[in-house]
Amino acid sequence: MYSCPACGNSDVANQARCKCGADLTLLQCLDAVASAWFNRALSALADDRPGRALEWLSACCAARPTDAEARLVQAKVWARLGRWREASDALDRAEEVGVSSDDLQAVRDVVREAEEKHAKKAAKPQRRRKEKKRGKSGKKSRRKRK
């Protein structure tokens, strides 16, 4: 989940000291804290408090930027709140830190399905998107200044 700040060695999981001699105990503490924050995010989600969950997930991702699982959960929560751009961004970040492609695709599908469902709900049954855009420009005239 983390690498040695002195030499960049990424094979340091559960080690108090790196091969290069660097002390990793503080990193181990930080890792434990990030895990605790991740768990608080999950319980916030279980309590149906997605905003609070995002707070814990953000803290977790800040403490442990390589946490792909936290990024994936973050993407799902953003999607649940209808924030598609943020969801997509979280997915991109998950991809950057090397989440498995199966996991990534699964969450991408969840986000896309939620977005499509939302779009269908928002659009009126017989109208297509293009027509909706024309309706928006009609609004402009109403906003004219006096």
Ligand SMILES: [Zn+2]
């Ligand atoms: Zn090292």
